[in-house]
Amino acid sequence: MSFQNPVFIPGPTNIPESLRKACDMPTIDHRSPLFGQILHPARAGVQKILKSDSAEVFIFPSTGTGGWETALTNTLSAGDKVLAARNGMFSHRWIDMCQRHGLNVEVVETPWGEGLPADRYEEFLTADTSHEIKVVLATHNETATGVKSDIAAVRKALNAAQHPALLFVDGVSSIASMDFRFDEWGVDVAVTGSQKGFMLPAGLAIVGFSQKAMEATKTGTLPRTFFDVHDMAKGYANNAYPYTPAVGLMNGLNQACDMLLNEGLENVFARHHRIAEGVRAAVGAWGLELCAADPTVYSDTVSAIRTPSGFNATDIVTHAAEKYGVAFGVGLGEVAGKVFRIGHLGSLTDVMALSGIATAEMCMVDLGLNIQLGSGVAAAQEYYRGHSAAVQKDAA
Numbered sequence: 024m025s026f027q028n029p030v031f032i033p034g035p036t037n038i039p040e041s042l043r044k045a046c047d048m049p050t051i052d053h054r055s056p057l058f059g060q061i062l063h064p065a066r067a068g069v070q071k072i073l074k075s076d077s078a079e080v081f082i083f084p085s086t087g088t089g090g091w092e093t094a095l096t097n098t099l100s101a102g103d104k105v106l107a108a109r110n111g112m113f114s115h116r117w118i119d120m121c122q123r124h125g126l127n128v129e130v131v132e133t134p135w136g137e138g139l140p141a142d143r144y145e146e147f148l149t150a151d152t153s154h155e156i157k158v159v160l161a162t163h164n165e166t167a168t169g170v171k172s173d174i175a176a177v178r179k180a181l182n183a184a185q186h187p188a189l190l191f192v193d194g195v196s197s198i199a200s201m202d203f204r205f206d207e208w209g210v211d212v213a214v215t216g217s218q219k220g221f222m223l224p225a226g227l228a229i230v231g232f233s234q235k236a237m238e239a240t241k242t243g244t245l246p247r248t249f250f251d252v253h254d255m256a257k258g259y260a261n262n263a264y265p266y267t268p269a270v271g272l273m274n275g276l277n278q279a280c281d282m283l284l285n286e287g288l289e290n291v292f293a294r295h296h297r298i299a300e301g302v303r304a305a306v307g308a309w310g311l312e313l314c315a316a317d318p319t320v321y322s323d324t325v326s327a328i329r330t331p332s333g334f335n336a337t338d339i340v341t342h343a344a345e346k347y348g349v350a351f352g353v354g355l356g357e358v359a360g361k362v363f364r365i366g367h368l369g370s371l372t373d374v375m376a377l378s379g380i381a382t383a384e385m386c387m388v389d390l391g392l393n394i395q396l397g398s399g400v401a402a403a404q405e406y407y408r409g410h411s412a413a414v415q416k417d418a419a
C-alpha cells in the first residue's frame with residue numbers, strides 16, 4: 024500500500040488534512056468549559072446534518088456498532104419483538120446483535136441487492152394488532168451490496184398500519200454523504216460513526232434520539248452501562264462525560280460538521296451523486312453489473328460490482344493492494360468473491376474517483392477479464408465533463 028493513494032473502501036474514508044490536524048491536539052481538561060466548546064458545537068453540527076430540530080445527539084468513544092447497541096439497550100427489554108429485513112451483511116449484523124441481547128426478531132429475508140421491503144413491513148405491522156413489535160430496524164444504506172433504501176416508505180408503512188413502534192435507522196454509510204431527514208422521516212434513533220461520511224478516523228459512535236425514543240428509555244430494562252444515554256446526558260450538562268471522552272476526535276467532528284455545512288449539505292449530496300454516477304458509467308462501459316437490483320436503490324456512497332461467474336472478485340482487491348497500493352472493498356457474506364466494492368464517499372473529488380476507476384480497470388485487465396483498458400475511465404470522464412460542480416454553478 025502507498026500512503027500517497029486515496030482509499031476506495033467504503034470506510035474508513037480519506038481524511039482531509041485539516042481534519043487530521045483538528046484531531047491532533049494537546050491534552051485539555053475534559054471536565055472543563057473548554058471541552059464544552061468542542062462538545063456542544065459538535066452535537067449541534069450533527070443535529071443539523073441529521074436535518075433535525077430536536078434530536079438528542081450522543082457521541083460515544085466507540086464505532087457504529089456501538090451505536091446499534093446504544094439504540095437497542097437503552098430502549099428495549101429482553102424478549103421484546105423487533106421487525107427487521109436482512110438484505111446484506113450490515114442488516115444481518117444488527118439482527119445478530121438483537122438476538123444476542125435476547126430480543127425476538129421477526130426477520131424479513133430479502134434478496135441481497137434489493138432495498139428494504141416497505142410493503143412487507145406494512146403487512147407485519149398491520150397484522151400486529153396487539154402492538155408487540157416495539158422497534159423497526161432499517162439499514163438506510165446497505166454497504167455490503169451498495170443498496171440504498173427508502174426510509175420515508177418505511178415511515179409510511181408504520182403510519183399506514185397506525186403502529187406505534189419506534190423506527191431505528193442505521194445511517195452509518197449514508198449520514199453526511201446522502202440525504203438523511205431525521206425529523207421528516209420520523210426517525211426515532213439514527214446511528215452513525217466517525218469514519219465514513221464524517222471523514223475522521225474510526226472511534227466515535229454518533230447517535231440521535233427522538234423524544235419518543237427518550238421516553239422509551241424509561242421502560243426499557245436491558246442492561247446498559249457504558250452506553251447509557253442518561254449517564255451521558257448528565258455528563259453533557261456539566262461539559263463532561265461519564266468517563267474520558269475522545270477529545271481529539273470530537274474536535275475533529277466539530278470541524279467536520281463545519282466543513283460539511285460550509286460546503287452545503289445539498290452540495291455534499293450532489294457531489295456524492297455525481298461521483299457515484301461516474302463510477303456507474305464506468306461499470307456500464309466495462310460491461311459489468313452492480314449488485315444493486317435497479318437504479319432506484321443505487322447507493323451514492325458505495326458500488327458493489329459483480330464480476331463474471333467463475334472469477335474470484337476478491338482477486339481484484341488483493342491485486343490492487345499488492346501491485347498499485349490502492350484499497351478497494353471485498354465482497355462480504357453471501358456475495359463474498361462475487362463482488363468487489365468501490366467506496367466513493369467522504370473526502371473525494373471527480374478527479375480522485377477517476378484514479379480509482381483507472382486502477383480497478385488496470386487490475387481487471389491484469390487478471391484477464393475481457394475489458395478494454397480506458398473504457399471505464401473514458402465513460403466516467405465524459406460524465407464528469409458534462410456534470411462538473413462548476414457547470415452546475417454556472418447554470419444556477
Ligand SMILES: *Cc1c(COP(=O)(O)O)cnc(C)c1O
Nearest residue numbers: 086087088113164166195196216
Ligand atoms: C460500517 C458500517 C457499520 C459498522 O460500523 P463500525 O463503525 O465498523 O462499527 C454498520 N452499518 C453500516 C451500514 C456500515 O456501513
